Amino acid sequence: MITLTDVHKRYWTSRGEPHWVLRGITLAFPADRNTGIIGRNGAGKSTMLRLMSGLDMPTRGHVERTGRVSWPLGLTSSTVNRLTGRQNAKFICRIHGFEDEIKDRVDFIHAYSELGDMFDEEVRTYSAGMRGRLNFAIARAFEFDMYIADEGMGAGDAAFKGKAQKALRDTFKRSGLVLVSHNETTLKQFCDYAVWLHEGQAYSFDSVDEALKNYRQSIKA
Amino acid sequence: MADPHKLRTPLAITLSVWKALFMRQTLSRIAQDRIAWAWLIVEPLLHIGFLMWLYAVGIRSRVIAGADTGVFILLGLQSLFMLRNVWARGMAAVDANERLYAFRQIKPIDTVIMSAVSEGVLVCVIFLGFFLGAGLLDHPVVPADPLGALVAGVGLWLLGLGLALVFSVIASLFPEVGRITRLMMLPLYFASAVIYPSISMPHAILEVLLWNPVLHGIEALRVAFMPTYIIPSGITLTYVYSVALGLIFAGLVLHVRYRTRLMTTL
Numbered sequence: 001m002i003t004l005t006d007v008h009k010r011y012w013t014s015r016g017e018p019h020w021v022l023r024g025i026t027l028a029f030p031a032d033r034n035t036g037i038i039g040r041n042g043a044g045k046s047t048m049l050r051l052m053s054g055l056d057m058p059t060r061g062h063v064e065r066t067g068r069v070s071w072p073l074g075l076t077s078s079t080v081n082r083l084t085g086r087q088n089a090k091f092i093c094r095i096h097g098f099e100d101e102i103k104d105r106v107d108f109i110h111a112y113s114e115l116g117d118m119f120d121e122e123v124r125t126y127s128a129g130m131r132g133r134l135n136f137a138i139a140r141a142f143e144f145d146m147y148i149a150d151e152g153m154g155a156g157d158a159a160f161k162g163k164a165q166k167a168l169r170d171t172f173k174r175s176g177l178v179l180v181s182h183n184e185t186t187l188k189q190f191c192d193y194a195v196w197l198h199e200g201q202a203y204s205f206d207s208v209d210e211a212l213k214n215y216r217q218s219i220k221a
Numbered sequence: 222m223a224d225p226h227k228l229r230t231p232l233a234i235t236l237s238v239w240k241a242l243f244m245r246q247t248l249s250r251i252a253q254d255r256i257a258w259a260w261l262i263v264e265p266l267l268h269i270g271f272l273m274w275l276y277a278v279g280i281r282s283r284v285i286a287g288a289d290t291g292v293f294i295l296l297g298l299q300s301l302f303m304l305r306n307v308w309a310r311g312m313a314a315v316d317a318n319e320r321l322y323a324f325r326q327i328k329p330i331d332t333v334i335m336s337a338v339s340e341g342v343l344v345c346v347i348f349l350g351f352f353l354g355a356g357l358l359d360h361p362v363v364p365a366d367p368l369g370a371l372v373a374g375v376g377l378w379l380l381g382l383g384l385a386l387v388f389s390v391i392a393s394l395f396p397e398v399g400r401i402t403r404l405m406m407l408p409l410y411f412a413s414a415v416i417y418p419s420i421s422m423p424h425a426i427l428e429v430l431l432w433n434p435v436l437h438g439i440e441a442l443r444v445a446f447m448p449t450y451i452i453p454s455g456i457t458l459t460y461v462y463s464v465a466l467g468l469i470f471a472g473l474v475l476h477v478r479y480r481t482r483l484m485t486t487l
Contacts, residue, residue, distance in 0.1 A: 099237060
């Protein structure tokens with residue numbers, strides 16, 4: 001469960017003027033529902049994702065997380081270029097406290113990412129698709145009560161995409177999800193309901209369709 | 222893991238993050254950055270070689286204020302290099318590891334502390350190597366007071382950690398400070414009794430130099446190795462530890478105060 005209470009977020013423009021991205025958002029994301037977040041570019045979707053995952057602090061108000069919440073998948077790459085895929089996998093296993101079962105999990109990531117020998121090469125030599133596969137496999141190696149995800153996750157070629165989609169459907173049946181996406185099919189496939197971000201405010205809708213309708217109208221207007 | 226829904230305690234999280242960061246930092250320092258790794262050995266070697274040549278040929282002296290010239294220079298240089306490396310690496314760590322803050326478990330301060338630890342361990346390993354070499358060349362490298370040497374060494378490392386903690390925040394808020402700090406290293410080299418015994422300084426200058434805690438640490442370390450080495454009165458490790466703890470405290474306060482600013486570039 002992630003709870004946002006009266007969350008405000010302000011950024012400074014280059015001219016030193018305040019720009020309020022979020023103006024007083026109070027929302028709860030339950031761990032047994034899948035929520036979609038939609039809104040125009042710059043409406044504050046990524047900012048909200050960053051605040052929810054603890055990557056940034058709200059200017060006012062507070063964010064509370066209970067249970068295991070994932071890092072923001074797909075928002076930034078979770079791997080480091082100068083290390084090999086295996087070293088990256090080990091590092092992330094360690095910070096999540098799986099020192100004892102590190103071998104099993106790294107083997108799982110190796111197999112799941114389908115990287116083969118490239119797993120022991122530095123990540124900077126990977127193609128974009130291979131990076132996406134590694135990131136996805138690392139995320140798959142852990143169980144979270146709630147996932148925070150951007151639409152960028154699960155990239156790769158067609159075969160891997162199919163596998164990723166199936167895995168995601170299974171995972172999100174069991175745990176909660178907050179997904180930011182512009183893709184209507186993705187949203188409808190994974191989300192039970194949606195939140196529409198507009199001019200610093202959040203509007204919840206019981207269905208994804210209804211939220212999308214409002215979103216489309218706002219673009220036309 | 223027995224219960225997948227059981228959350229770890231903050232301490233357990235911190236410890237696993239520290240271990241992971243230590244492994245990562247040490248590994249990438251050794252394996253990926255080959256030039257930096259070679260420089261860790263080559264720089265002090267060249268430095269020591271040149272200074273020993275200077276003392277042997279220029280000053281025609283094998284003994285400085287009751288100490289073996291080689292050990293005297295080795296201790297002074299390695300101590301200063303450790304302090305400098307811990308300081309510089311720790312200062313750069315906050316920005317260098319920005320992408321890691323995507324993981325909620327990792328805070329900027331963790332990267333500073335573990336850079337300092339990793340750098341300290343590396344310098345210690347190299348230090349031992351040099352000592353082994355100097356010992357084979359018949360220099361008296363066995364410390365007369367091992368515990369005292371350890372206390373002095375740890376004091377210098379803590380000083381480096383304190384500087385790293387304070388300057389990591391300042392350098393990340395004002396990037397110019399990083400460059401100025403690097404310029405400060407040369408005066409520090411001359412003000413820390415690295416290449417001369419502090420007893421050789423005139424009293425008026427010594428009074429000023431004694432404000433420098435690094436000088437206290439280095440001279441105390443030399444005495445712990447060689448009890449015959451002559452130091453001016455007033456050299457004390459208490460001063461080193463007081464300044465170090467003061468800096469660490471200030472650094473921790475700054476990290477708490479600016480925790481949001483350090484995690485984001487905005």
